[in-house]
Amino acid sequence: MLKDFITKEEVIQITKDLVSIEGHKDIEVKESKVAQYIQELLKKEKIENDVDIIEENRPNVYGKIQGEDDEIELMFNGHLDTIPGFNMDYEAFEPFIKDGKLYGRGSADMKGGIAAMISALIAMKRSNASLKKTVMFAGVIDEEESSKGTERLIKKGIIPKMAVIGEPTELNISIAHKGMEWIEITFKGRSSHGSRPKEGINAIYAASEFNRLVYEEFSEKLENRTFDLLGHGTVNVGVIRGGDDPNIIPDKCSVRIDRRWLPNETLESVHGELEELAKRAVDKIGGKYEIRALREFTASMINTPHSIDRDHRLVKEALESTEKFTGDKKEPVAFPAWSDAALLSNNGDTEAIILGPGNINQAHANDEFCDTEEIYQAAEIYFDLIEKICK
Incomplete structure (x- = not known):
């Protein structure tokens, strides 16, 4: 002993x-x-x-x-x-x-x-x-x-x-x-003067629509997907950045997300599900989006x-x-x-x-x-x- x-x-x-x-x-x-x-x-x-x-x-x-x-x-x-x-x-x-x-x-x-x-x-x-x-x-x-x-x-x-x-x-x-994946989704619109909002595409509105979908739909979806001892995965919108001045239609807005995922999920599905929400947001508001993993802040071999x-x-x-x-x-x-x-x-x-x-x-x-x-x-x-x- x-x-x-x-x-x-x-x-x-x-x-x-x-x-x-x-x-x-x-x-x-x-x-x-x-x-x-x-x-x-x-x-x-x-x-x-x-x-x-x-x-x-x-x-x-x-x-x-x-x-x-x-x-x-x-x-x-x-x-x-x-x-x-x-x-x-x-x-x-x-x-x-x-x-x-x-x-x-x-x-x-x-x-x-x-x-x-x-x-x-x-x-x-x-x-x-x-x-x-x-x-x-x-x-x-x-x-x-x-x-x-x-x-x-x-x-x-x-x-x-x-x-x-x-x-x-x-x-x-x-x-x-759980695994930990940090993801950034950047919404891109079209800038115009704040007095003529219909002439631009407001990237903050696209990001807001995305956040609404995460809060109202996706979080509940995750709660119904579980793994032994771990319970369900989670999603958190931790950072949102966009806009310059109140009188300018913002042409860019980024959202940063912490996604805790389960052993019975895949990295592809983690990104894919969020990308589907981003697509729905720009389909409704207009503009484009880009999605990327924030690898500079996590393990290069992935925080699985x-x-x-x-x-x-x-x-x-x-x-x-x-x-x-x-x-x-x-x-x-x-x-x-x-x-x-x-x-x-x-x-x-x-x-x-x-x-x-x-x-x-x-x-x-x-x-x-x-x-x-x-x-x-x-x-x-x-x-x-x-x-x-x-x-």
């Missing part, structure tokens, strides 16, 4: 060390200092390690315990980056513990999970166990932006058969989440949905291990956000779950914290999974 090879104090200290290292898009060093700390720790524990520099100051960091089989059977995947500290209730990168909770930026999202993963590998290495299957830790960059770190794994063929993503789930086993069969071995083993160390009977749940599990499962045929310490509601919060007992239990669960799947 984990406790035979690493103490709770060590696990929590690793978490505190990680939280104290600032690493995000708004500083010059990005995630490099976080990766450096992890690599030095892995070296100290004589765990095979490597860094993979993707961009300046943006390296993935890897740790591996080789089994008899060269293929990676199990990967623990966690993102090194956090969001900036912003206006937190305390110093963002000066972690402290109060009432059994570790406070600091990234404690829940997801340095508590990373610390538990690294601790499980350290304990396994210290045990001197011989593994039949290879286990790997991948600390990846950029998940808070475009997931370049996990995309790098896929591009280099570093693809496991099974993976655990350490996002905060309160140690529940999440087996599915994710799901794994609830009867898959990884799910069953994780449920058993979690019950063993928490004492709670668990059932599979949905993950409310997006995760790198989707990239691995849709581009690498990896079977993945999301399982980590902390509450997703604390991610990005001004009082972000993670329960220290959950962090240690996560390490116990991860260690147990290595034993059952790789040993």
Whole structure:
């Protein structure tokens, strides 16, 4: 068991060390200092390690315990980056513990999970166990932006058969989440003077008609289309921009949409359904439209949905291990956000779950914290999974 090879104090200290290292898009060093700390720790524990520099100051960091089989059977995947500290209730990168909770930026999202993963590998290495299957830790960059770190794994063929993503789930086993597609539809009309509106084509009216169709028809349609645990997909008109002055008929208006889609939907249908609404709007008002995915803001490999069969071995083993160390009977749940599990499962045929310490509601919060007992239990669960799947 984990406790035979690493103490709770060590696990929590690793978490505190990680939280104290600032690493995000708004500083010059990005995630490099976080990766450096992890690599030095892995070296100290004589765990095979490597860094993979993707961009300046943006390296993935890897740790591996080789089994008899060269293929990676199990990967623990966690993102090194956090969001900036912003206006937190305390110093963002000066972690402290109060009432059994570790406070600091990234404690829940997801340095508590990373610390538990690294601790499980350290304990396994210290045990001197011989593994039949290879286990790997991948600390990846950029998940808070475009997931370049996990995309790098896929591009280099570093693809496991099974993976655990350490996002905060309160140690529940999440087996599915929605995809996220951002779409911009630009309506184009014809400008004229505001005193002669009939001589122009008002692009804002076309956009307004489109928004009406989304609100009155399409949202209800989505509510009748469901998937196990996830419920229904959603659509949100989040941005609308158009016009210059009140006395000019606007010839351009753009609408930006967040569309959360299900594993039983396709990317083609996601775009196709919205394009049909746009066509109906210009048929009524006039003008033209253009539709495009806002790829500059999302993963280049697409923020697809994710799901794994609830009867898959990884799910069953994780449920058993979690019950063993928490004492709670668990059932599979949905993950409310997006995760790198989707990239691995849709581009690498990896079977993945999301399982980590902390509450997703604390991610990005001004009082972000993670329960220290959950962090240690996560390490116990991860260690147990290595034993059952790789040993």
